[in-house]
Amino acid sequence: MSQNEIKNPWTTLSGEEKYENPWIKVTEYQVLNPSGGKGIYGKVHFKNKAIGIVPVDAEGNTWLVGQYRYTLNAFHWEIPEGGSPSHEQAEFSARRELQEETGLTAKKWTELTQIHTSNSVTDEVGYIFLAEDLSQGDSAREASEADMKVWKLPLSEAVAMVLRGEITDAISMTGLLLVARLKDR
Template sequence: MSKIHDIKPRWAEGLPETPPWRSLGDSVLVDTPWMRVTRHPAVAPTGADADYVVVRPKNVGTGVLPLHDDGTVTLVGQHRFALMRYSWEMPEGGAPEGEDPFEAVKRELAEEAGLTAAHWRAALDVDLSNSITDERAMTWVAWGLSATETAPDETEVFLSARVPFGELMAEIARGAVRDGLTVATAYRAYHMAREGELPAALARSMLGA
């Protein structure tokens, strides 16, 4: 797994930073196969005493937006426990410590969407909800798609839908597609198509040009 580099925005180079948080120790409140929750006596940037709790997932989140040659995308629908709500998303999963996230996301594309891809391009490497968790996520766009067998795990039931990229963007704007990684990766894919980072024919199909 690639190391996270502390890259500053170009416009922030040379600017001072505010004082950091300081942790004075930690205790483990919850430890499961998927995450750890730690509690920290801390000192805030203002110097005030604080009590901080952090959720620390044990996987790197992964996701892929599968782009078909005709400008459609394959999405999967499933019920999400935390929100007790149905969600339409790109294929997503997680890479346990020691597994290459790229290998993990290729597996998820096959297991959830029944697809393999000839071409991949990295889309995002982001921190999720960084006030309460240190979770990292990495996403890709993929094209040159071929069908393969799905293989959901014992807790997963999926539907799949193939929709025009423009329709996905419209449903994001309408608030009907809410998964954060899907939303962010779709906008990144739109930017890639506009900026010439994807094959020209694929970009034209996505953008309806």
């Protein structure tokens, strides 16, 4: 059965914006759930697309970036990532983010997948790219990335970090596992 053949079992009675800033909007909906009971549902709408890039060189190395994530109150390693304005092509944003965070540019780009980062509370869509045929230049980080660390390591070690639970970011996990699968073929 295709996704398009399944009818929406939820009924929206009303919606009220509760909060908005330049990156997100939070709306609370009064709903009838699939069993017909009244309830509420909160949705976080992201104003940008999420972008993740797995750079891989000819020797099978990749690059991770590490930074202190305010929301998690901890330092985390992840693939180069960023936001893409809704009007901007995802690949254009990916090229910019890779250069900003790592100083890398790539001649070959492959869109690997689109994902929903947390479909129970948000409509955020993420685009994950493989970047190859790399050249090193200078990075141009944003002020919020001033403490960012960059680590070049074998792709196999980054995948092992995912499997050990050391990389927990959903876009990073998905991207690294997809690239590892592609490279194994």
